Each structure stands twice: as C-alpha cells, then as structure tokens.
Amino acid sequence: MSHYRHHLFFCLNRREDGAACCSDHNAEGMFEYAKKTAKRLGLHGKGGDCRVNRAGCFDRCDKGPVLVVYPDAVWYTYVDEADIDEILESHLREGKVVERLKID
Numbered sequence: 001m002s003h004y005r006h007h008l009f010f011c012l013n014r015r016e017d018g019a020a021c022c023s024d025h026n027a028e029g030m031f032e033y034a035k036k037t038a039k040r041l042g043l044h045g046k047g048g049d050c051r052v053n054r055a056g057c058f059d060r061c062d063k064g065p066v067l068v069v070y071p072d073a074v075w076y077t078y079v080d081e082a083d084i085d086e087i088l089e090s091h092l093r094e095g096k097v098v099e100r101l102k103i104d
C-alpha cells in the first residue's frame with residue numbers, strides 16, 4: 001500500500017524565454033493555496049493521508065497550468081481557487097474525479 005492515499009503534484013516550472021509555462025498562470029499561488037486548504041481540510045499534514053508537493057515540468061506545458069493526482073494518474077488544469085477547492089474536496093476527500101477539469 002502507498003504511504004499516501006493521494007499525492008498531488010503541481011508543476012511550478014518557470015520559463016524565462018517566453019515559452020508557455022505553468023508559472024504564467026499563478027501556479028505558485030495556487031500551489032500555496034492548495035497546501036493551506038488541504039491542511040485545513042485535514043488532508044495534508046499531521047493526521048492527513050494526502051500530500052501536496054511541488055514538481056517541475058511534466059512536458060504538458062500547452063495544457064497548463066497542470067497538476068496530477070497519484071496513484072490515480074488523473075491530470076487536471078485549473079483557473080482559480082474554486083477549481084482547487086473542487087479537486088481537493090471531490091477527488092482527494094471523496095475519491096470522485098472532477099471531470100470538468102480533467103485533461104487527457
């Protein structure tokens with residue numbers, strides 16, 4: 001069995017050459033928000049069984065910003081805090097994939 005029930009990785013890659021990257025879409029801010037919210041929900045941190053972590057480029061920049069939830073290997077994009085709330089509450093807490101934010 002995996003140490004974490006769910007592991008959520010945010011791409012926080014920044015490109016300085018003007019090419020598309022997740023950091024162009026406030027990925028760092030959304031990552032911080034996700035971590036804080038996951039802690040508030042009891043998912044991340046002491047007593048929680050999920051983890052929210054930083055990651056580098058997943059080579060899916062054209063779909064960005066992107067995050068991925070393992071072990072399910074479900075990829076998401078997001079726009080704002082409401083999208084992050086929905087991913088945390090639906091997928092991480094209830095185990096239901098958020099189809100409207102899912103990317104192939």
Ligand code: FES
Pocket residue numbers: 011012013014020021022023056057058059060061064065066
């Ligand atoms: S910059 Fe985020 S997937 Fe490449």
